[in-house]
Amino acid sequence: MQGQQITGLHKPETVAEALAALSDLGGGGTVMAGATWIMRAPFRREPMKPAYVSLAQIPELHRIAFTQAHVRIGSAVTHAQLVRELQAIPELGGLVSAAGDSANPAVRQAATVGGNLCTADFAAADLVPALLCQDAEVEILTMEGRQFLSLDAFLGLRERLERAYLLVSVLVPRRPLASAHARLPLRKAGDYPVAIVSVAVERRPDGHMRGAAIAVGSVEAVARRWRGLERAVAGLPLDASRIHQLALDLADEFVGRDGPEVPGWYRVKVLPTLVRRAFATLQQH
Ligand SMILES: Cc1cc2nc3c(=O)[nH]c(=O)nc-3n(C[C@H](O)[C@H](O)[C@H](O)COP(=O)(O)OP(=O)(O)OC[C@H]3O[C@@H](n4cnc5c(N)ncnc54)[C@H](O)[C@@H]3O)c2cc1C
Known part of the structure; x- marks a missing residue:
């Protein structure tokens, strides 16, 4: 400095x-x-x-609250706190895994949900894809007032928001989902992941998937849902090998970002493997 x-x-x-x-x-x-x-x-x-x-001394930002409709996560909740307080909630397994596998234990004690979502230049943020596939909303406060935006919409405009804005909370709808998070760190624990896949699946009584939300992080500059693969897997059995094959066929929907650690094509190449890992985790439950 x-x-x-x-x-x-x-x-x-x-x-x-x-x-x-x-x-x-x-x-x-x-x-x-x-x-x-x-x-x-x-x-x-x-x-x-x-x-x-x-934000350290604002109590409401450090709380997680539960209603029938939502889990409301204050923006200053840390990754470690997410793991502690949400690990008993089955539908949020992917978010807990994203928070618990990111960075290293010391960083997880400090890094917050709000920081993860508001850092526009951080393509490898783990919580972003995990919350995208939960259809999360963010609560934003400016001098003009309070507004609720889908996380997707927020990611599209966060760089253009006026400077005096505060992300107050994240609202995660409560639904009967199963979710998982798969990431590929390059060398050792603590490195930013090369690519991330988060999935959230709603199953029908016959075990087939009613629908699947699939979000990809770190491959492009901003995390996003993989809509082509979501359409392809809707209604199928939860079969990680079959979904892996579909991911191989559809991966060219992404243009990987080049970085000092790996070239862009490599990020796209590892995506189908991460898709298989994430769905295999769900298959085990
Ligand atoms: C070595 C190392 C490795 C890491 N690896 C990973 C990883 O693999 N995956 C991962 O997800 N994270 C990782 N992190 C943590 C990562 O830095 C945080 O997840 C996050 O991006 C920043 O959170 P923060 O709370 O520290 O934010 P800060 O550093 O305090 O702020 C970051 C930015 O967000 C803005 N901001 C923060 N909160 C708000 C808010 N409520 N409203 C408006 N603006 C806000 C700030 O103004 C600033 O511009 C790593 C960190 C380190 C040091």
Whole structure:
């Protein structure tokens, strides 16, 4: 951080105070959640902001609440907390696995759901595909008011949102699903994954799939649903080998992003294997 100075760390105790601080700072400040992305700015050759608005002391952002319709996850809930508090909820197995396998134990104690979803340049974020295939919504607060957006829509416009915005919570609908998460880290635990596949499946009484949501992360710049494969597998038996074959046929729907760790074609090449792994996990249950 040589030559870069943070002049202000604001520690509001309510969401309204946080928003007011962000608004006052204008372009001179931004949100700080777990800081696991922010602290690596110098490695990415990005400048630090002069000021940050910490979410650490806003209790409502650190809570997970359950209603009949939703699981509401406060934006400052950490990956470790997700694992602790959601591991008994069968339909969220994929999200728990995404949170529990990402990064390393120390980072998981700090990194938050909000940071994962709001970091526009982080293609390899694990929670994004896991929440995309749950049809999650996000609650966004700006000086103009509160709005709820599908996660998909939020990902499309997060870079264009005005600076003074706060992701307050993530709403995950409660449905009778089974879900799983498969990722390919390149070398060792803690590396960003080369490719990610998250799936959520609703089964019919005969065991066939009523529908499957399949989301792909880290392959392209922004995670997205694999609609072609979703259409192809709807109504089929939950058979990982058969779905793997379909994934091989349809993988050219993706254009992989080149990166320092691997070329783009490699990310696409490993996708069908991850699809097979994710569905095989569901087959075992
Ligand atoms: C070595 C290492 C390896 C990692 N590997 C992985 C991995 O494999 N998979 C994975 O998913 N994660 C991984 N992470 C963690 C990753 O950095 C976080 O998941 C996430 O991207 C940042 O979360 P954070 O809470 O630390 O956010 P911060 O660093 O505090 O903030 C990141 C950005 O989001 C904005 N922001 C944060 N919260 C909000 C909010 N509520 N509203 C509006 N804007 C907000 C900030 O202003 C900032 O621009 C890794 C981290 C490290 C250090």
